[in-house]
């Protein structure tokens with residue numbers, strides 16, 4: 001099975017968590033796109049979907065699925081999204097698609113975070129995938145210098161402006177043995193909007209697509 005097929009079975013498994021009448025938070029990325037397409041076919045009568053990016057909103061609307069504004073909903077029952085890395089403690093690196101800030105907001109508003117991924121994202125620890133950090137453009141150079149002081153090697157993601165009008169620094173070399181602390185330390189740098197460590201809001205359920213089928217883990 002290629003990685004797309006593994007993403008597909010993980011995405012379809014997440015449908016089992018979607019019940020009629022729910023408000024459903026929807027992440028961003030190629031795995032989530034497969035989940036959206038599966039939702040389009042499943043025609044479950046949910047109350048609506050809260051999108052974590054403009055791209056996701058466009059895809060949902062393109063399939064005729066109802067999109068809600070997060071400001072018009074309370075806490076939401078469930079959020080489904082992919083990840084770039086997942087550790088054994090359900091902590092994640094996200095933001096490969098640049099949508100990390102809105103993803104973290106919607107994930108934090110959700111009571112259950114279901115993470116869908118192909119099995120290659122299942123890692124013994126976080127830190128190989130360059131950590132995305134969303135930065136206000138005015139502060140780009142200052143923030144990059146502070147990230148170097150934290151042990152990182154930041155590089156500007158060329159040609160990318162986030163849905164919030166900001167830039168992304170991708171950072172290699174950080175020591176993520178304590179991801180909870182590093183998540184906070186980076187977010188304390190003035191000019192940082194958020195970073196792609198999801199350790200304070202971890203996933204609750206992991207659905208990994210593997211050649212042997214979907215592996216499900218619960219925190």
Ligand SMILES: O=C(CO)[C@H](O)[C@H](O)COP(=O)(O)O
Nearest residue numbers: 029030031082095096097099
């Ligand atoms: O965090 C994300 C987007 O900001 C994605 O969930 C992450 O990059 C995984 O993407 P894909 O499903 O395409 O592998």
